[in-house]
Amino acid sequence: MGGEVRYEIAQNAYIKVVLHALKHKTSAVNGVLLGRLSGPDNSVEITDAVPLFHSHIALLPPLEIALIQIEEYYGAQGLSIVGYFHANERFDDLELGNVAKNIGDYIYRYFSQAALLLLDNKKLEDLSGGKDRSPVMQLYTRDSSKSWKLVGSEGSNRLIMKEPSANIVLMDYISSKKWHEIIDFDDHLDDISKDWLNADLFK
Template identity: 35%
Template sequence: MTEVKFNARAFSKIILHAVKYPHCAVNGVLLAKGHAVSNKEIEFVDAVPLFHMSINLTPMAEIALMQIDEFASTRGLVIAGYYAANENYKDNSFDKAYHRIADKIAANFTPSFLVVINNMKLSNEPDASVLRVAQMADGNLKVCDEQNIRLSPVEQTQQIISNLLQQNAYNDLVDFDNHLDDISLDWMNVKLNKEIGFV
């Protein structure tokens, strides 16, 4: 089974997106280094938050994916995953999170992954157990064992997200919904990336 790693930037932005909108379903895409992806290991190095109001708006999603793909390709990255947090606090299933965006990613990149945030495990000091991961292959989901999901590096990533949560850094996170409401807001989250620091 593939080992799935999340660096501080990817993990922090996933968690901050879910924390910023605890009353909403949220989603986004995950970026990995194109040359470093294999069937044995993948490391997500960035996350791009998409939506919190209308996660099923296909035209907006297509625009977002085109912009993200262009952004990623200039940095040697690929869209290799999709993440979501369900609106229902107790729902951490893949069923409701599974979305056309995930299908599109799987059609364009293999292996690709679906990540669901376990809202019940969100805390001030989240660790990798807050993420449920499934590998998408041939239209099927294969759930990854929890021991194959890790932060990279573990202690530093946990310290960074803990500090960001204490500083309420989720207020600085911009998703595509925010950007579409006010195009001066930076969906690439350059300011937040600097706060996260370590890549």
């Protein structure tokens, strides 16, 4: 089944993770993906995302606090953590580092179809042309081999947009500097009045 899984990401989840990376351009950032298995083919539906950290992203205690709160909130809605998102500190760095792999491994223990998404800054930069409808991130999955493998877009196991116009909407948000409004778990730990759910982001 591992080679047949499809990953479909909803527009708001997709935009959240990109805006999080844009807000902290000089830092590595990360987040988790929420969703469920759907359909007879057990495709993974990514319906939401929670931006986690932009500093000290390798520290375990804040991560554990965040995951407990996220699982409690989304579990009540029938959603689970189905993947992990990472953007590297350097613009030209497309290596999947150990922090990303380790957190991905942790999620994989509980969800064996876990997706690991790595931001591709070059693809993001090329969006200004407005024609590309493919996600600006690379998809990695793993199986019992314990290593994360990059999935080619031409393969049967791929990341697709739920809304084909997601990149057009993303470009609108980038031009209006919407990334200033995104709040991650780091921000929430600094000031608990800040909403890590970003409930008002798309209003």
